[in-house]
Amino acid sequence: MPFPVFFIFTLRIILVSHILWALPWEYPNARAEGERLIITGSSTMAPLVSEIGKRFETLHPGIRVDVQTGGSSRGIADIVNGLADIGMASRALKSQEQHLSGSVIAHDGITIILHTSNPVQELADDQIRSIYTGSITNWSHVGGPDAAITVVNKAEGRSTLELFLDYFHLSNRDVHAHVVIGDNEQGIKTVAGNPNAIGYVSIGTAQYDATHGIGIRLLSLQHIPATIETVREGRFPLSRPLTLVTKSPPAGLIKTFIVFAQSPQVHDLILKQYFVPLQE
């Protein structure tokens, strides 16, 4: 290959690789260094809080919100050790954590759903547990028709699954599912299309769909009706508050962020993650 040809060829390769590298890759570290808010904790809250953080960043240029996950306990530990400014805990503060300051930004609630034609009106907690572990496999055992139960479970990594398993003291390996679903809407469609199915989804979506003619029914739990209101009041058993935790009562930038996260300005982000915002 003569030298000029080789040269042009090399040049072309360099050019192409530059075009490809110039495609919009995101370098999170390349942003301007300014004031930083470090938030760590619950993986349930992380997607929501990082969305809120992005919106906060656009409103306050020069401030960087850094969201890391690792579970609610890490969130608490990090603020106690001063490694983070704000901790995320997808539960209420425990009694030995009362010296910390917690601000609820939203509630997470899930409901058991059945097909509208299913005559079963209420299930006790241990009946639901038996259905999900496969020791009750027919609706006739719990006062329904003689039909095999179709158990609908959630895919791994979803906070709904985590809250459900936590409440019923189950591990995902114990669950004998017939259908595994991804998002809430798919779960609702699956149950609406199968008279013998039982599933669980976020309460917000379920209530909206049930009142808009989709064939599902929300089951009460421990005689408390599954509604957005009971979740908001913290009365519904299968729910939890999403809490931002700080070491001392929030002040300055941290306070601005928490107030922002509780304000109606982020309600759309909260609803998009199927959580229940604080106010109507």
Add this chain to the structure above:
Amino acid sequence: MISFSSNTLSRSRSDFLLSESVRLLALTAGGLLLLVVAFLFHESWPALQGIGLSRFFSDPDWYPTDNSYRLTSMVWGTLLATTGAVLFATPLGILSALFCHFYAPPLLSRWYRRMVELLAGIPSVVFGFWGLMVLVPLIGRWHPPGPSLMAGVLILTLMIMPTIMLVSHASIAHVPIAYIHTTSALGFSRWSMIWHVILPTTKMGLFTGILLGLARALGETMAVLMVCGNVVQTPSHLFDPVRTLTANIALEMAYALGDHRAALFMSGLFLMGLVVLVVSTAESLRHQNTYVSAK
């Protein structure tokens, strides 16, 4: 070695520019594919390092948040659903192409083709939704619970049948008219003309159609996710729910972190490997066939 400057004979400047820019675009297209593969490797590297390739086969099951990463049953899910769909859709597609060409009256043939073209244009999420609302309850009445390998195979069949039919149709249309005239003059019946002349001459085209359908079925995500049930298990019969590699990624990626995320990229890599395997097998089969028919 091919010299890069001498394959354009014209010395005019605009020709030089054209050939250079076309080469540039071609390199970009090729480069993008390499980048995708490189990206997959880069993202699944933590899994290869931390978990190790063998554990994707030897772990007892798939509970990624519990450090168990077996992908084998999902590989089976993908393979079975795809194979089933191709087995159903191939005869359907080729026979309807033949019907359109040789049996249907012209008006019917035209309308039939329009309908199939329309079918090819329906987005997969619509197929999935229809499957979830209509097909799955139907199968559920017959063989509860309903979401199953069977539902996946049927939906995929519907989705790839138009591809196979349209490509076959196009390649049958390219058979030289002289062949058809000659066989008619020799007194062939319609079916023996199809069997002895049309099918052998269009073999490559039909094969391409099947390959395109196969690739679509392998990569299909939404529709399969909605009707297959997504339970991670190697199915023992047609009415068991299965999870495919694509559904696995779509189901769990949104909330996956750390090793779980890397393991999902690993399933993308597995899928890529499957596609490469299937396409290269098909290509080598095609070369053998060309060789045989050229003799």
